[in-house]
Amino acid sequence: MTFQLDQFLPYRLSVAATQVSRRFAARYAAEAGLTIPEWRVLAHLGQSGAVSVRDVTARVALDKSIVSRAASRLEKAGYVRKSSHGKDQRLVALELTEAGRELMARLGKIAETFQAELLAELGEDGPAFRRALLQLSKATAP
Amino acid sequence: MTFQLDQFLPYRLSVAATQVSRRFAARYAAEAGLTIPEWRVLAHLGQSGAVSVRDVTARVALDKSIVSRAASRLEKAGYVRKSSHGKDQRLVALELTEAGRELMARLGKIAETFQAELLAELGEDGPAFRRALLQLSKATAP
DNA sequence: ACCCTATCGTTGCTGATGCAACGAAGTCAA
DNA sequence: TTGACTTCGTTGCATCAGCAACGATAGGGT
Numbered sequence: 079m080t081f082q083l084d085q086f087l088p089y090r091l092s093v094a095a096t097q098v099s100r101r102f103a104a105r106y107a108a109e110a111g112l113t114i115p116e117w118r119v120l121a122h123l124g125q126s127g128a129v130s131v132r133d134v135t136a137r138v139a140l141d142k143s144i145v146s147r148a149a150s151r152l153e154k155a156g157y158v159r160k161s162s163h164g165k166d167q168r169l170v171a172l173e174l175t176e177a178g179r180e181l182m183a184r185l186g187k188i189a190e191t192f193q194a195e196l197l198a199e200l201g202e203d204g205p206a207f208r209r210a211l212l213q214l215s216k217a218t219a220p
Numbered sequence: 221m222t223f224q225l226d227q228f229l230p231y232r233l234s235v236a237a238t239q240v241s242r243r244f245a246a247r248y249a250a251e252a253g254l255t256i257p258e259w260r261v262l263a264h265l266g267q268s269g270a271v272s273v274r275d276v277t278a279r280v281a282l283d284k285s286i287v288s289r290a291a292s293r294l295e296k297a298g299y300v301r302k303s304s305h306g307k308d309q310r311l312v313a314l315e316l317t318e319a320g321r322e323l324m325a326r327l328g329k330i331a332e333t334f335q336a337e338l339l340a341e342l343g344e345d346g347p348a349f350r351r352a353l354l355q356l357s358k359a360t361a362p
Numbered sequence: 363a364c365c366c367t368a369t370c371g372t373t374g375c376t377g378a379t380g381c382a383a384c385g386a387a388g389t390c391a392a
Numbered sequence: 393t394t395g396a397c398t399t400c401g402t403t404g405c406a407t408c409a410g411c412a413a414c415g416a417t418a419g420g421g422t
Binding site for chain 2: 092102118121122190192202203208213214
């Protein structure tokens with residue numbers, strides 16, 4: 079029997095992820111022209127207060143260079159403020175501005191709605207799907 | 221309650237996909253230094269005989285420019301042969317060379333093994349996970 | 363106090379991505 | 393047959409991801 083690409087889990091996973099990202103991006107594009115890294119940084123700051131680039135990097139699964147650039151764009155757009163961390167001068171403290179909090183409040187609603195739609199589509203497979211994603215997200219030892 | 225990025229399905233899905241792709245890439249890197257598009261094109265040709273770029277594009281969920289470039293690289297590497305489709309001169313017939321079939325045979329085994337590992341990790345959530353991925357891969361009407 | 367090493371964040375650079383435009387080839391109707 | 397329109401595959405171009413290198417700062421041992 080030959081190998082079937084369309085039965086292959088990594089492939090199916092990648093296609094699904096791309097598809098879902100596209101659908102979601104179409105939703106929030108109307109509110110703000112954010113890239114995915116920008117959206118993730120914004121969302122993380124919304125739930126975490128003032129944190130460093132390193133913290134964000136660890137949490138949102140993006141390279142630090144990407145987080146750095148996303149933060150700079152968000153700062154220029156007025157959604158994020160960079161200040162220096164008093165204690166350790168190497169660190170930068172990132173936090174949302176008032177405009178950033180407002181934007182995040184709107185995007186948060188959109189995100190919740192979208193997630194509800196997805197879960198409705200999944201029906202009873204939803205919980206198992208969630209568990210599976212968590213399991214697969216674990217990195218193997220380097 | 222504030223929005224929690226790490227509970228958000230599109231985010232979890234994206235992280236899981238990236239993670240799994242990395243793990244799989246690490247496996248086949250030892251056999252051949254393929255990019256993901258190259259791997260997909262190779263895999264599709266392995267199961268489909270001679271087909272056009274358009275066919276591959278539709279099947280592997282990649283832009284036609286990406287398929288075109290991947291096919292060119294695979295041709296240069298000696299895994300793929302491009303010939304002209306007698307009937308319609310616009311079409312290109314892509315097919316694996318002998319070297320391509322050999323490589324695919326080896327990669328197919330690696331892929332099967334890897335998939336078995338993933339399914340073992342998922343345990344009884346595997347089938348639901350599969351169904352969910354298929355459901356989410358469906359595009360919404362444009 | 364000093365040096366040696368580690369960490370933080372930014373920037374450069376290479377290659378990949380995705381969109382649009384293009385030439386070539388085919389189709390269909392008048 | 394001609395001409396308008398469509399489709400196929402390639403290529404150009406702008407952007408983005410990811411890795412490495414860098415300056416700046418911190419910390420730890422002697």
